[in-house]
Amino acid sequence: MELNTKFSTKNDYEQALLALCEPLKSYFSEGRAYLKIGPTQAHYEDRIAGLETFSRLLWGLVPFFKGGGSSDLETYYKEGLSHGTDPEHPEYWGTCYGCHQAFVEMAAIGLGLLIAPEKIWEPLSEKERNNLNDWLLQINPTQIPANNWLFFRVLVNIGLRNVGGRYSEEAIKESLDKIETFYLGDGWYSDGKTNQRDYYIAFAMHFYSLIYAKTMKDRDPETCSKFIERAKLFAQDYIYWFVEGGESLPYGRSLTYRFAQCGFWGALAFADVEVFSWGVMKGIVNRHFRNWFNRPILDAQGKLTIGYGYPNIQMAEGYNSQGSPYWAFKSFIILALDKEHPFWKAEEEPMPSLESLRVEKHAKMIFQRLSSKHTVALTSGQYAAWEPLHTAEKYEKFAYSTYFGFNVPKSYYTFSQAAPDNMLTFVKDHMCFVRRRCEKVKVEESIYSKWSPLSGVEVETTLIPWGKGHIRRHVIHSNGEYEVYESGFAIPVLDKGALNKVYEGKCIKLFHEKAYSSITLREGEGVLDSVQCETSTNILHPKVSLPFVKFNIKQGTTKIETYIEGDLI
Numbered sequence: 001m002e003l004n005t006k007f008s009t010k011n012d013y014e015q016a017l018l019a020l021c022e023p024l025k026s027y028f029s030e031g032r033a034y035l036k037i038g039p040t041q042a043h044y045e046d047r048i049a050g051l052e053t054f055s056r057l058l059w060g061l062v063p064f065f066k067g068g069g070s071s072d073l074e075t076y077y078k079e080g081l082s083h084g085t086d087p088e089h090p091e092y093w094g095t096c097y098g099c100h101q102a103f104v105e106m107a108a109i110g111l112g113l114l115i116a117p118e119k120i121w122e123p124l125s126e127k128e129r130n131n132l133n134d135w136l137l138q139i140n141p142t143q144i145p146a147n148n149w150l151f152f153r154v155l156v157n158i159g160l161r162n163v164g165g166r167y168s169e170e171a172i173k174e175s176l177d178k179i180e181t182f183y184l185g186d187g188w189y190s191d192g193k194t195n196q197r198d199y200y201i202a203f204a205m206h207f208y209s210l211i212y213a214k215t216m217k218d219r220d221p222e223t224c225s226k227f228i229e230r231a232k233l234f235a236q237d238y239i240y241w242f243v244e245g246g247e248s249l250p251y252g253r254s255l256t257y258r259f260a261q262c263g264f265w266g267a268l269a270f271a272d273v274e275v276f277s278w279g280v281m282k283g284i285v286n287r288h289f290r291n292w293f294n295r296p297i298l299d300a301q302g303k304l305t306i307g308y309g310y311p312n313i314q315m316a317e318g319y320n321s322q323g324s325p326y327w328a329f330k331s332f333i334i335l336a337l338d339k340e341h342p343f344w345k346a347e348e349e350p351m352p353s354l355e356s357l358r359v360e361k362h363a364k365m366i367f368q369r370l371s372s373k374h375t376v377a378l379t380s381g382q383y384a385a386w387e388p389l390h391t392a393e394k395y396e397k398f399a400y401s402t403y404f405g406f407n408v409p410k411s412y413y414t415f416s417q418a419a420p421d422n423m424l425t426f427v428k429d430h431m432c433f434v435r436r437r438c439e440k441v442k443v444e445e446s447i448y449s450k451w452s453p454l455s456g457v458e459v460e461t462t463l464i465p466w467g468k469g470h471i472r473r474h475v476i477h478s479n480g481e482y483e484v485y486e487s488g489f490a491i492p493v494l495d496k497g498a499l500n501k502v503y504e505g506k507c508i509k510l511f512h513e514k515a516y517s518s519i520t521l522r523e524g525e526g527v528l529d530s531v532q533c534e535t536s537t538n539i540l541h542p543k544v545s546l547p548f549v550k551f552n553i554k555q556g557t558t559k560i561e562t563y564i565e566g567d568l569i
Contacts, residue, residue, distance in 0.1 A: 003302065007289040010335065010344050014069055016289075017060045017332055021073060023302040024057065031091035032076045033084035037303055038322030040313060044101045051093050053323025054080055055105035058112055058120075060329030063270075063336035065116040074119055081109070081120070082128045085135040096138045101319070103139050107152040107208075110136070113159030114215055115336060121163045133165045140171045147182075147192030148200055150175040151208035158216060176223065179205075187233025188362035196384050196395065197363040198252025202238055202264040203330060206231050210267035211333075228273055231264075235275040237360045238264060242284055244351050244372040246291030247402040250539055251377065252395060253388045255308045256316055256325050258297060262288040263330040269343040270333050278342045279349030285334065286348055304328065308405070309540035315408045317389045357465055364443050368465050374568050375402045378463045378470055380449035381441030392436045397422040398463055398472060403515060404489040404566055405540030407533060419533035421490040421546055422564070424461070424474060426453045427483040435459075456480060469565030471522070476558045486526070487548040489566030490533060491517040492541035499545055501530060508547045515568050519547045523561035526551040 001022045004015040027035045034050025042049055061073060084093045096102045109132075112120030121129065136156050144153065153175045160167035182189045182205070188197065189205040209227040217224040241249045241261075248261045262285050268275055275281070296310045304325040305311035337343055351372060358367040366378045382395040390408040399422045400406055407419035409432075418425065418432040426433045433453040440450040447463040456479035464471040472486065491510050493499050502509050508528040509518035521528065526549040538544040549562060 003293070003298075005290060005293040007286045007293070008348065010067070010337070010339050013289075013332065013335055014064060014067075016293075017064055017329070017335065018071060020302065020304070020329075021057060021061070021071075024053070025073070025076070027053075028076055028080070029091060031083035031089060032080040033089075033091035033093065034080075035323060040306065040322055042101075042321035042324070043318045044321075047094065048101045048105075049321035049323060051084065051102060052105050052321055053326060054084070055108045056323055056326035056329060058108035058329075059327065060332035060335070062108065062112045062116045062120070063333050065112075065119040066336040067338065069335065074123070077120070078123045081132055082124060085128070085131040087131070093135060097142055099145055100142070103142070103144055103149060103152055106136055106139055107155045110152070110155035110157075110159035111211065113163050113165070114155065114211070117163045121165075129163075129165070133160060136160060137166065137168075140168050145192065146178055147194070148204035148208070150179050151204065151212075154212065155208060158212070162215075179209075183230070184362050186362060187230045187235070187237065194385065195382050196252065197365075197382055198395075199254065199257070199261055200252075201234070202241075203257070203260045203327075206234055207263050207267045207330060207333075210264075210271040210273070213273075214271040228271060231268060231271075231273060232275045235264075235268065237358070237363070239276070239284075239351070240354060240358050240360070240367040240369065240375065241377075242288070242351070243375050243402050244287070246284075246287030246289070248288065249375060249377055249400055249402050250308065250405045251379075251400045252382075253317055253384065254320075254327075255394075255539060256306050256320050257327040258304075258308065258325065259289055259292045260328045260330050263333060266331050266333040269341070270336055274342070276352060277349060278346035280352055282343055282346050283348040283350060285331070289331070307539075309538075310542060312536055312539065314410065314536055315390065315539050359443065359445065361443050364441055364447070366443070366445075366447060366463070366465055368470070370468055370567050373403075376400065376470075376566070378447055378465065380443075380447045380461070380463065381438040383437035392423075392434050393420075396435045396437065398424075398461070399470065399489070399564065399566075401489055401566060403540075403568060404491065404517065405538050407490050407537040407544065407546075408539065410534045410537060415485060415548075416531050417534045417537075419490065419537040419544075419546065420485070421487050421533075421538075421544075423487060424453075424459065424472075425485040425487065426457060427485070428454065435461075457482070466563065467565075468567055469518075469563055472560075472562050472564060473523075474560040476553055476560065478553055478555055478558065480555055482553055484551040484553050484560075485548045486519065486551070486560065486562050487546050488519040488564045489517040490538050490541075490544035490546045491515060491566070492538070493532065493543040493545055503528060508549075510545055510547050511569070513569065515566070517547055517566040518564070519549055520563040520565075521549050521561075522563055523559055524549075524551055526560075
């Protein structure tokens, strides 16, 4: 089945979903409770990774069923749900406990019970329903992580309630009460008690709350109204994470979920919330899908790969199995909408007029909208204390770009392998040290941070939006001598010899026909240069070069100031 990438009509999305599912059919286990679609490993056992793939397809299939679609996969899922929840069957999904990955995957089944029970629940026998009910109820007595996982418990229980199964009203209330403590104001949540403000706020906290708002409005109108009002507020900030071409800001963890980034806009439509015009919202979703499927994100069989702009295991987290990327199917929530819904009837519209500068205090970000096609976010202070892979690179760089992406290191031993774009790097004994966490952060029209890359060194950094770029002022307090590198945006090398480099006074500029990246020395004594980074360090572009200024600092206090630009031509 050929993949339809027009992404305009409901039929386009239905065909795309089925085409993406088609190559996975041959990977179902004999009892159809698992799919093992590749050789790489996550930190949990293969059995649960197989459940993960099975479940994550439901994020697309359940809305498809709700919206009137049918597929031979209905039979696969009847068998898989029966066997996976049968303690006597060899493919039983098993007992769940603690931070068990199976709790994550229960949520999509809960959604099925909630909005497509005729496909997920009703085909099962009474015994099979009891087994599924028993297996799902394991999520209630367990002490699961106090973050977006609490919504998994909510979805499971309201789903079971919807089909007349056994559930816990107390579990729903306790989970919602705890979620309430994460609300920060202005539409923003934290994902538990953390400093992270990443895509989990959009494709988890708000996504699930909007599903609740749509399905529970008659039973719990007060909570539903609150969730909708918060989503409307959040949308005013979140739209700045997207640009006209469909790209969104690469930032934070779980980027292998790719087009889940636009799931928030689809969830708004599902909840009948027209926060911008239907045409604007449809345009964001359509262009986002088109952008992703214009990139090499599928393997030769048509399966989604681990990576971001291309297959790249280097940038993934330890919880990314081969089936993890199918969390992106959450953005197919729009398939639950009737074809007469105003979302589908609307003509696609461009992005609305937005401010050129937007301070998002809860995210500790300042967005510079350089054009309708390119956005840069300056940021500090979002350290992920539980240290997912490449925490420093995913959260603590000075700037992130919808076009340039960002780099993750292959090692910290050499500068080219560390590839530290948009960072201040200290080198000691050939090892590179960068900002991992901030001791202090203040966000106004500029961002001030205080941080330490290694013992004996303290840095005070101020990021100031300026023209088409930004100024970085560093005050370094050091107990010794170090090589220090200030770097700009990593620019893709499109073809051999196609990247130009020019020096203009105290400025180095790398450019090709599509974009440029430059760094200008404003204060301090340094040497301007560039390096081609180790391949596949950038999450969007397999090959990049990096402009930098190299300093040799002495013991004591040193002041450095640079001006950084990176933009499309």
